[in-house]
Amino acid sequence: MRTPIVAGNWKMYKTVAEAVKYVHELRAMVPDVTGVQVVLAPTFTALHPVAEAARGSRIAIAAQDVHWEREGAFTGEVSATMAREAGAEYAIVGHSERRTLFGENDASVNRKVSAVFAAGMTPIACIGETLDQRERNETFDVLDQQITKGFDGLTTDQVGRLVIAYEPVWAIGTGRNATPQQASEAHGHIRTRLRQWFGAEAAAQCRILYGGSVKPGNMAELAGQPDVDGALVGGASLDPRGFYEIVSRSRPTAV
Ligand code: PEP
Numbered sequence: 001m002r003t004p005i006v007a008g009n010w011k012m013y014k015t016v017a018e019a020v021k022y023v024h025e026l027r028a029m030v031p032d033v034t035g036v037q038v039v040l041a042p043t044f045t046a047l048h049p050v051a052e053a054a055r056g057s058r059i060a061i062a063a064q065d066v067h068w069e070r071e072g073a074f075t076g077e078v079s080a081t082m083a084r085e086a087g088a089e090y091a092i093v094g095h096s097e098r099r100t101l102f103g104e105n106d107a108s109v110n111r112k113v114s115a116v117f118a119a120g121m122t123p124i125a126c127i128g129e130t131l132d133q134r135e136r137n138e139t140f141d142v143l144d145q146q147i148t149k150g151f152d153g154l155t156t157d158q159v160g161r162l163v164i165a166y167e168p169v170w171a172i173g174t175g176r177n178a179t180p181q182q183a184s185e186a187h188g189h190i191r192t193r194l195r196q197w198f199g200a201e202a203a204a205q206c207r208i209l210y211g212g213s214v215k216p217g218n219m220a221e222l223a224g225q226p227d228v229d230g231a232l233v234g235g236a237s238l239d240p241r242g243f244y245e246i247v248s249r250s251r252p253t254a255v
Contacts, residue, residue, distance in 0.1 A: 002207050003188035004223065004230035005163060005245045007039035007062060007124060008212075008237025009092060019046040023053035025240040030058050033248050036230070037102065039090055039124075040237075044078050045235055051087020060092035062124060065098055066207060068111035070112025075242045080112075080119035091116045092232070094126045096169045106149035113151065124232065125150060126211065127190075132169035139168075140189050147193050159198040159207035165232040173234060180221045181209045187227035221252045 018056065019042045030038055033163050041062035042050045051061045063083035067074055070081050080091055093116065094109035109125060116123040127146040129139045143166075152161065171177050176188070188206045195203035210222050211232035222228055230250050237243045 002154075002205065002229050003035060003037055004250045005037045005039055005124075005207055005209060006231050006243075007041060007090070007092075007165075007209065008232050008243050009041045009062075009120065009234050010043065010238060011064070011097070011234060012043060013238055014042060014046060016046045016049050017056075020041075023050055023059065026244060027057040027059060029240070029244040030247065031226050032089070034252050035057075036247055038247055041090075041092055042238045044108050045081075047083060047086040051232040054087075056062040057083075060089045061087050062152050064092050064095070066091045066093065066112055066116060066119075068115040076247055080115045080121060084119045084121050086201060088121060088122055090122045090163070091119075092124045092126065092165075094146075094166060096126060096128060096172055100169075105190055106146055109146075109150040110152055113154065113162070115159075117154075122161060122163055124165055124177070125208070126165045126232070127169050128167040128169055128186075128212075130167075134168065134170065139186065143190060144193060145185065147190065147197070151198075153199070156199050158195060159202035163207045163209060165211045166189060166210035167232060173213070175213050177213040177215075177218050177222070178210065178225055180225050183228055184225040187225065191227050193236040214246060215237075216242055216249060219246045219249040231236055 039060045039062050041064045066080040067077035093112040098104040113123045129142040133142050208227035209230045209232045213234045214231045214233045
């Protein structure tokens, strides 16, 4: 049984005060939701205060990005080790906004995934096709490339612990989510490739989240797809009540 994860990516929203207030509100709601790992990804400045506010609750913390080196002359960057020290257990890597706006690619994703594992954390690695690529029927080829290059060199054990977020770029922040059938096809394809390239056990253990305009109204149907193990949620995670409703509509997936 894979425990689903519902992760909220706050992007560049919420001051420290707003973030801590949110956690107090959410932690009062989540105790009745069992069998789901709840994760919040605040900005770097709010990482430690949010981790402290969530201490002792069922909420884990993620960094939104990390650098692949432990330390060094990389102005403006934060390493996985530093994020871990601040209280993060997960780190999002390769988000499409990082790829589109900040020049990230599969090679940098690969280095970051390894760095996150080396820091004793769990990567949430984002993959997904653009609208052009989908319309040219290249979705599976794009996913194959992102998997082969992004996860090259990982051990089967690491792939089993990896969290992949399938986020079709055309669905992020657009209000246009993938249909359950589109999500199911893509997730099924990803798991098939993991099985072929990393073995049955790793493929069965790896959690594959869906991301792209998830809301309380579409979570249950998406979560009902066999290879969907939860969600990475952007905009709809900014309100604690709405995020709680998404969390409460996800449910365990049988292997
Ligand atoms: C995201 O940023 O990962 C995301 C899925 O955003 P949204 O839910 O707003 O589409």
